[in-house]
């Protein structure tokens with residue numbers, strides 16, 4: 001498979017998987033996307049079913065990733081997948097178990113990894129891929145990121161002990177739960193530097209952007225990205241969409257729908273990729289909270305981003321996003337790969353007017369008919385009700401983000417099974433759980449030390465200047 005930028009009309013489309021592995025944006029500001037798509041037919045899907053049965057999740061991962069990556073030898077890729085997806089890291093041999101809720105609803109447990117969020121599934125693989133490729137190129141990498149809670153801890157846990165990578169993670173002071181803080185700041189490792197920023201997630205993100213705009217510093221430190229614009233993260237997530245379909249379908253052509261709690265469009269875009277490959281996915285149900293920029297788009301065809309002041313703090317905080325960094329990839333497909341138009345819309349129209357209007361181009365109907373997208377928004381009250389009902393009726397505790405997905409999935413379920421993706425464990429969001437069911441989710445032994453570990457974080461009160469100093473002093 002070869003990759004091109006979503007914004008460059010004359011892109012020769014020559015980049016390979018490992019060329020873009022360590023990068024974020026394409027040089028023109030676009031996102032990397034496949035030049036052409038392989039198509040899985042019924043016999044390919046039957047073969048994947050055999051692979052999952054015989055070789056487990058890691059075997060399936062090697063097959064699926066092999067579709068996207070032809071510049072790592074199969075035996076190496078297999079070792080990488082086996083190291084990433086172990087029983088030890090994911091609490092059992094299934095890696096992604098699927099259980100029944102009620103009616104047609106199922107719950108896919110994507111949150112059994114080291115930091116109790118779905119982001120572990122991509123990040124564990126990314127860490128192994130980074131170490132492999134950095135060793136091959138004899139390079140080192142400084143990772144600079146911003147987190148609202150879950151990305152940071154997933155990245156830090158995954159990169160822990162990888163000798164060629166050093167992680168600097170900015171997080172908003174006082175905006176994360178005690179569990180999320182403990183998971184990040186509790187790490188005491190020379191390869192991990194936590195920085196707390198007085199302000200919001202957007203302030204953290206702005207600092208990251210400002211450092212990346214300093215070409216000299218960026219080159220000196222070899223700064224790379226682990227946010228969800230990274231193609232390898234999306235590729236890794238495709239594996240669990242395939243696994244969910246395999247586990248729930250009864251035949252090789254039975255369609256299955258999925259409901260996905262969404263913020264940056266990073267998770268659900270992998271569902272879109274799986275569907276494009278020919279996996280029989282019927283509906284992709286996009287769930288938002290009160291920050292409903294994406295639900296509004298699928299209703300109206302207008303993508304109207306909000307400022308950080310207009311982005312409300314909710315009880316599903318990892319979805320408090322009003323500018324979805326992966327959405328451009330979907331729009332590229334919606335516009336049939338018209339890169340010139342994508343460059344105009346995302347490079348000029350959106351930054352100047354704050355919105356993109358695709359309503360005149362049949363965006364609402366095409367999103368549904370051609371790509372299976374449906375959307376629904378929920379509120380704090382909906383989350384509490386979904387958590388309480390799932391506990392009462394199914395005996396399962398779900399976290400507030402998963403509750404957004406269950407709410408949307410329930411509203412939009414058709415005749416096919418609807419797999420709701422669990423994106424975090426409820427142990428991370430104790431206050432909301434108490435509000436919904438009257439008690440916090442019991443914390444498994446493996447997380448017993450999270451809340452008591454001594455805190456290691458640098459307070460970044462001096463803004464960009466201080467950040468640059470810290471990076472120059474501590475980077476590898």
Ligand SMILES: *Cc1c(COP(=O)(O)O)cnc(C)c1O
Pocket residue numbers: 117118119150151228261262263264265266267268318319401402423424
């Ligand atoms: C990151 C995250 C999301 C949102 O995922 P996107 O890829 O940004 O759409 C939803 N729920 C949880 C718990 C998360 O950590």
